[in-house]
Amino acid sequence: MEKNGQKKTDPADSWDVEEDAVITPEDEEVEDAEFTEGEATPKVSKKKVVKVEENRSKREHVNVVFIGHVDAGKSTIGGQIMSLTGMVDKRTLEKYEREAREKSRESWYLSWALDTNQEERDKGKTVEVGRAFFETDRKHFTILDAPGHKSFVPNMIGGAAQADLAVLVISARKGEFETGFDRGGQTREHAMLAKTAGVKHLVVLVNKMDDPTVNWDQTRYNECKDKILPYLKKLGFNPAKDLTFMPCSGLSGYGLKDQISETLCPWYRGPAFIPFIDELPSLNRKSDGPFIMPIVDKYKDMGTVVMGKVESGTARKGQNLLVMPNRTSVAVDQLFSDDYEVTSVGPGENVKIKLKGIEEEDVSPGFVLCDATNPIKTGKIFDAQVVILEHKSIICAGYSAVMHIHCAAEEVTVKALICLVDKKTGEKSKTRPRFVKQDQVAIMRIECSGMICLEQFKLFPQMGRFTLRDENKTIAIGKVLKVVE
Template identity: 60%
Template sequence: MFKEHINVVFIGHVDAGKSTMGGNILYLTGMVDKRTMEKYEKEARELNRESWYLSWALDTGAEERNKGKTVECGRAFFETDKRRYTILDAPGHKNYVPSMIGGVSQADIAILVISARKGEFETGFERGGQTREHAVLAKTNGVNKMVVVINKMDDPTVQWSKERYDECVSKLTPFLKGTGYNPKTDLTFMPISGFSGANLKDPVAKDVCSWYDGPSLLQFLDAMQMLERKMNAPLMMPITDKSKASLLCEMGTTVGGKIESGHVKKGKRALVMPGKKMVEIAGIQIEEDEVDAAVSGDNVRLRLRGVEEEARFILCSPKNPAHVVRSFEAQLAILDHKNIICAGYSAVMHIHTAVEEITLGALLHLVDKKTNRISKRPPPFIKKGQKAIVRIETTAPLCVETFDDYPQLGRFTLRDEGKTVAIGKVTKLLAME
């Protein structure tokens, strides 16, 4: 039986409980057995980290376990009777935002994890906390549906208090609306306890929480409307990671990523851009299974023949290769920058899975935020709160598409000095000279 596949990213401030919740979901859906969880619990207790053991199902590195912080974007799989899911567990610490962007760029839906514990919600939501930046980055990267789970409702400072839940929801809603989410159609709020598992798989018991009568998290995800997939479009797959094929008898390179459009079949040929390298798809792996084909929306690992270290950026159809440019025009919205921005400004751009240093080659037009009309004259500078059409120049050839043609390959984030400065979308590709 075919099950639709959904990519879910857990985002939110550090210590909100993302990894613990993810680990508990893996346990409750049978993807991690009881014996393994008991082993994690014993090891965590020996390190005086007893409350962290659930997160160890996702945080597998020694550094992550010792510090209790997710560093890389964790990945795991689970399935219900209705659907298959990939969990992308994004790091919450501000030092690891680039890794978080890599995870959220592959997601279909975001789960924003909020701690209801007294003081923790305020720390995460106030300036300097990652709740705001993560929500903005999710929207920028095209994740248009968000479930906001108010976690740690069983904490002694909360005790499933409706007043505390309502306080969190009332503070978050205006901010998320300002980020671009429609509260009526794009947002869903629910109380949970990631540690005890309350309201994750089964609805929370009435004697625990008498005022909530909505679905559990997994019930909600299973009942979500089917997602639109570009099955019949040309193949486009941004490559997130690569490694040498692990078996001696299997030569080649293994790459991972989410198929944004089209499909792949074992034995077929594809093109790696920007290097124009023709490859053969020697093997396809979804979760732990070897399969003969995969389609748009699937998170896959592909074994490629005919390419070594150049396997980066985009895997695409030889008939419809991804565009390669050194400059392009884009609509840019300045979110947060203390100074004015002029032509010549440099920043780091995150676009699909690529990270590239860029320079603003020229400021072309200001965009009126109310009417969307553009100015005839180029502005001398742009500042926080303004929108502009700009020309962006990259340091190396880069695979991008216009936002209208491929939204996932045409939206980007600019970061500078450890924070998100601007978001943008590609409006016009400029031919390489």
């Protein structure tokens, strides 16, 4: 403890921080100029400090994850939105278009705004969760472009764990919707994972409406809608409150920023996508609680930088925090909210935080950055209520799978089955079941292979819901009832 105290009072240290915070390339020129004239410079710095003092984004932050089957058009819609809101300039897009034409992939150029690495561009498949942002007058949206391919579902879960709003993209093109929605397609699994990740609202974009096989045909739109609606209801989405369907075309941009013209689509007179999500009611964020941010990713950049979404509380520059479950003390060196440097961050923001006091190799995705005085719970054994969604054989004690909870993936084993829960009445069985099978709900004791950060679902839903996956399939979803220390 003394060390920390010392650090704070050492004037040299605090001066460094001030200097770091304030010197920008423009200032450096000013300082040099002033030195040549033989004048003192701290004045400049001091003025700047005042300016830096309260620097954080004013607009409400909303994280939007784009999910759906391979080739439904998620990255293209994301790229088109960035182009329509002026986040990618015309010249860059023309460059992408040229490069795409050289590879005879003209229709992919918009997705290159989000699929930035070479492998993703060559194959036309998103692998990692792409990130970008765009702003309206009222809100700041972070786009999380999730991969559609079933081999990359673990990456997609990491993206959905950070989202407040999910956009399920389905292709109206003949045959493509069916492939995505039938067994083995990713449309079902993604919708379900979004629900478990705690997404508040789901927008279903019926894309490729301008395709020659569709040509803005209302019957095709309704067919796609009617097929998928019962499944979404079964997952627990309420069509009246948290579910919206819209036709659009990602490639031409119709239906994204402006309402579709009446000549093209006389039967849909609803709002376009961007104005609609801009009008959605504000999310209630916990800004007064202790600071909690699950770490999604990390990298080295003159220090250790961690990325993630702030789930609760606020953090400021220079603050001391803990990295759990390792209990490493760290200090906040720099804060970035969607690539802009700020002095403090709050709930709902997608941030990068540069830390002092920890090496990059000592951090793993799934660790949690939290308040030093009020750290998050950690444990290896916990009781949970689990719904078995899709599993051919039975599950009994000793069964193991991979658990995804917030941003962490950990191997777990079922230690004991405690009781079954009746789906309709919620009553618990008096006797211990010997096994559970598909469509049953059970309370079980689960053991993790290592220490993880988790919280009771009813205290902190974001840190208490999880999915179990086995052999590349999501087999169950669950919530943590209690952590057995």
